[in-house]
Amino acid sequence: MLTIWSTLRGTGLVLAVSAVALASVVRADDPPQPRSEAAATAGQKGGRAGNAQGATQASPSAAEPHRLPPDATTKQTLDLPGRTLNFAATAGSIRVFDGKGEPLADIAYTSYQLDGADRATRPVTFLFNGGPGASSAWLQFGAAGPWRLPLDGDALSPSASPEVKPNAETWLDFTDLVFIDPVSTGYSRFVASGEDARKSFYSVDGDVNAIALVIRRWLEKHDRLTSPKYVAGESYGGIRGPKVVRQLQLQHGVGVRGLILVSPLLDFREFTGTSLLQYVATLPSYVAVAREVKGPVKRADLADVEAYARGEFLADLVKGAADEEATNRLADKVAELTGIDQALSRRLAGRFDVGEFRREFDRKNGKVTGRYDGSVRGFDPYPDSSSSRFGDPSGDALQAPLTSAAVDVLSRKLNWKPDGSYEVLNGTVEGHWDFGRGINPPQSVSELRQILATDAKLNVLVAHGLFDLATPYFGTKRALDQMPAFATQRVKFVVYPGGHMFYSQGGSRQAFRSEVEALIRE
Numbered sequence: 001m002l003t004i005w006s007t008l009r010g011t012g013l014v015l016a017v018s019a020v021a022l023a024s025v026v027r028a029d030d031p032p033q034p035r036s037e038a039a040a041t042a043g044q045k046g047g048r049a050g051n052a053q054g055a056t057q058a059s060p061s062a063a064e065p066h067r068l069p070p071d072a073t074t075k076q077t078l079d080l081p082g083r084t085l086n087f088a089a090t091a092g093s094i095r096v097f098d099g100k101g102e103p104l105a106d107i108a109y110t111s112y113q114l115d116g117a118d119r120a121t122r123p124v125t126f127l128f129n130g131g132p133g134a135s136s137a138w139l140q141f142g143a144a145g146p147w148r149l150p151l152d153g154d155a156l157s158p159s160a161s162p163e164v165k166p167n168a169e170t171w172l173d174f175t176d177l178v179f180i181d182p183v184s185t186g187y188s189r190f191v192a193s194g195e196d197a198r199k200s201f202y203s204v205d206g207d208v209n210a211i212a213l214v215i216r217r218w219l220e221k222h223d224r225l226t227s228p229k230y231v232a233g234e235s236y237g238g239i240r241g242p243k244v245v246r247q248l249q250l251q252h253g254v255g256v257r258g259l260i261l262v263s264p265l266l267d268f269r270e271f272t273g274t275s276l277l278q279y280v281a282t283l284p285s286y287v288a289v290a291r292e293v294k295g296p297v298k299r300a301d302l303a304d305v306e307a308y309a310r311g312e313f314l315a316d317l318v319k320g321a322a323d324e325e326a327t328n329r330l331a332d333k334v335a336e337l338t339g340i341d342q343a344l345s346r347r348l349a350g351r352f353d354v355g356e357f358r359r360e361f362d363r364k365n366g367k368v369t370g371r372y373d374g375s376v377r378g379f380d381p382y383p384d385s386s387s388s389r390f391g392d393p394s395g396d397a398l399q400a401p402l403t404s405a406a407v408d409v410l411s412r413k414l415n416w417k418p419d420g421s422y423e424v425l426n427g428t429v430e431g432h433w434d435f436g437r438g439i440n441p442p443q444s445v446s447e448l449r450q451i452l453a454t455d456a457k458l459n460v461l462v463a464h465g466l467f468d469l470a471t472p473y474f475g476t477k478r479a480l481d482q483m484p485a486f487a488t489q490r491v492k493f494v495v496y497p498g499g500h501m502f503y504s505q506g507g508s509r510q511a512f513r514s515e516v517e518a519l520i521r522e
Contacts, residue, residue, distance in 0.1 A: 068093045068106045068187060072416040076112075078146050080168050085146065086115040087172060091416035093188070094214050094221075103191040104200060107214045110136075110414070111178040111222075112146055123175040123228040123257070123520050126215050128182065130236025130265075132207065133429030135186035135422070136179035137406045139234055139262070143503040143512070144171040145179070147413075149405045151504035156376065156397050162404035169503075169513040175230065175520050180214055182207060184429050186406070187418040203434035204442050208240060212247035216254055230258045230520060235471055235500065238264020242447035249454055258519050259451070259460045263500045265471045266448070266479050268441035276317050279351050281475030283309045286357055287337045288466040289374035292497075297466060299473075299495040305337060306474065321349065354469050355388055370394025373499025374467040394499055399424055445479055452487040460491040461519045463512055465502030492519075 071092025078085040090113075093106040114122070127139045141149040141164060148167035150160075171177060181188045183201045190197055200206045219225050231248075233241035238261050248254040270277035287305045291297045316323075316330040331350035335342040340352070340360050348356065358369045359380065366383040370376035371392040378393025403424040411417045435442055452458055462480065464473030473495050480491055494515055496508035503509040 067191070068108065068189070068418050069416060072414060074413070074415055075115075076146070076413070078166050078170070078172075080166055080170075083173070085170075085172055087146070088113050088115065089146075089414050091410050091414040094217050095191070096183075096210055096213065098192075098200070104197050105183045105190050105192070105210075106188060107183060107210065108181045108186050108188040108418075109178055109214070109218065110140065110145075110410070111176065111218070112172055113176045113222075114172060117176075119222075119224055120226045121228070123230060124178060124219075124224055125171065125175045125230040125232055125260075125520070126178045126180060126218075127232040128180045128211060128237055128240065129185075129234045130238070130240065131185070131425065131430055132182070132202070132236055132433050133185060133423075133426040134235070135181045135406070135424050137186070137402050137424050138501060139232065140177075140179045141402060141405055141409075142501055143169070143262075143509060144177060144232070144516075146170045146172055147409060149402060151398060151402075151501060156394070158397050158400040160397075160401045162401040162408060164405050164409060169509050171513065171516060171520075174517050176224075176227075178215075178218060180211060182211065182429075184426050185423050187410075187420065187422055189420065198432065199434065202429060202432050204239065204243075204436065206434075208243040208247055211240065212244050212252060215244070215248060216252040219254065225254070228257045228520075229254065230260065231256055232260035232262065233264065234262035236265055237262065238266045238471070238476075239442055239444045242266075242444040242451055245451045245458075246447045246454075249451060255455060256451075256458060258458065258522075260516060260519065261460065261462045263464055263468055263471050263502070264462060264476060266445050266476055267443035268435075269443060270475055270478070272441055276314070277475070277478065278353070279317060280309050280314055281478065282352075282354060282357070282469065282472045283313065283334070283337075284474045285374060285467060285469055285472040286334075286352065286361075289361065289369060289469075290338045292375045292467065297497060299466060302466075306477075308333070308337075309474065310478070317351075358469065359388055359390070368393065369469070370467075370499065371469050372501060373465070374469045375499065445483070449483060449487055452490055458490065459519055459522065461515055462491060462493045463502070463515065464493075464495045465498035465500060465508070466495055467498060468500040468502070470500050 071090055073088055073090045076087050076089050078087070090111045093108045095106050096104045098104050127136055127144060129136050129138050141147060142151050146167055147164035149162065149164050183190060201210055231241055231245055241259055241261050241264065245256045245259055248256055269275060270281055284302050284305045288297050288302055291301065313330060313333070316326040319326040321327055327349050328346060331345040332342060334350040335345035338361065344360060352360070354371065358371060361369050362377055366380055367377045368380045368390045370378065371394065373394035376394035380390050382389040403422055406424060407422045452460070462476060464476060466473065477493060480488065480493060492515070496502045496511060498505045498508045503512055
């Protein structure tokens with residue numbers, strides 16, 4: 001499910017340009033290193049950062065009280081239809097140091113490596129969610145991991161059973177898996193105290209630097225540098241993913257064969273401020289939600305809406321209120337397509353932001369639609385209020401069972417038992433995130449172009465759900481359509497029935513797995 005993107009912010013959110021000083025990554029049980037590596041300055045396009053010579057590790061007495069338990073490796077057997085998978089599961093952490101050798105944070109990971117495979121040729125995929133502030137539990141227990149927690153239908157409830165079951169659609173058949181929890185998510189935590197440590201990680205570039213460092217150190221520690229490597233990111237992982245691959249290419253000498261983006265956000269610009277493109281991006285998903293009420297919907301059923309959105313709708317939108325005829329024409333067409341009251345549509349000039357659509361679509365029944373999945377309905381706790389005071393029925397209900405499932409698997413199946421709370425979705429992280437204070441909102445389309453231009457063998461798979469109102473598929477399609485031919489030829493774009501976590505639906509999960517397998521076996 002979620003890689004969870006909480007709130008799309010306003011015009012003040014932009015790419016950070018301040019220097020970030022993350023340093024070398026070592027495992028928690030590694031001895032002190034003779035030197036530490038400084039990460040690249042934020043915004044730097046190439047070259048290697050200078051190394052701090054002669055740095056020493058912080059004294060054990062200072063770091064030990066905050067330390068996570070030693071890595072735990074267990075042997076596992078998974079019985080699935082038509083096959084049995086034997087694999088080693090490791091739950092542990094990698095410690096990040098600053099340029100002076102002082103410990104900053106422990107980054108938790110969970111890895112699954114198939115028994116009997118040749119490490120030199122066996123693919124390995126690194127997965128993370130988004131938020132910022134989301135653990136990797138959504139992808140691990142919803143899509144790719146060996147065990148799956150049902151995330152749809154009757155299971156969409158805080159009181160649902162957190163018991164996982166064998167995942168017939170696990171990716172472990174064709175790739176080893178490493179799930180990474182950025183700092184302050186899952187069991188990952190700061191070791192250092194103070195505001196400077198937090199600022200190092202809670203930023204666009206600091207976050208990317210840390211994840212790239214963890215990936216490289218995991219490869220070194222597990223003797224997997226020669227393995228074919230893949231990166232998968234969900235939601236805000238669409239910002240992280242291309243940037244992490246670029247960082248690996250330029251700063252760490254690690255090439256990546258493929259990038260998998262799940263319900264990604266690639267560019268904040270069309271979702272911020274007064275951008276007209278936000279209405280173009282969301283309209284097809286609004287109509288998908290409306291048509292799904294009458295029966296199953298596929299992307300092919302929305303060809304007329306996509307053509308209208310990029311054609312007459314955009315043309316009338318640009319004309320604005322100065323052209324009353326165009327504005328009324330647009331508002332009436334939106335009302336016709338979505339079923340929302342015509343008078344209301346005219347009052348809003350056909351420009352429904354996501355919150356307005358979610359409340360107005362089924363308001364007559366006192367219900368709101370989900371943000372992560374617009375096909376899910378929930379009761380509006382304040383149906384008569386003049387302000388919107390509701391949560392997300394498609395996302396909020398999953399946090400309790402998913403948290404319990406993650407803790408149970410780590411402690412009972414994998415025998416790794418950290419103290420403290422497991423953070424499946426930490427709102428504090430997003431609230432303190434430094435998106436920058438410049439004039440350019442965060443985007444990763446530039447890095448996506450660069451990594452495809454740098455490596456002619458790199459391929460990209462981008463997957464979305466039709467009913468996703470958090471990161472609507474048509475916004476990504478518009479961004480990809482602007483890329484040069486050499487790039488688009490190696491980017492496959494697929495859309496499935498479902499929401500942000502489209503893989504919660506069986507058919508979509510199976511189809512997505514097939515696409516991922518084709519990418520990795522290519």
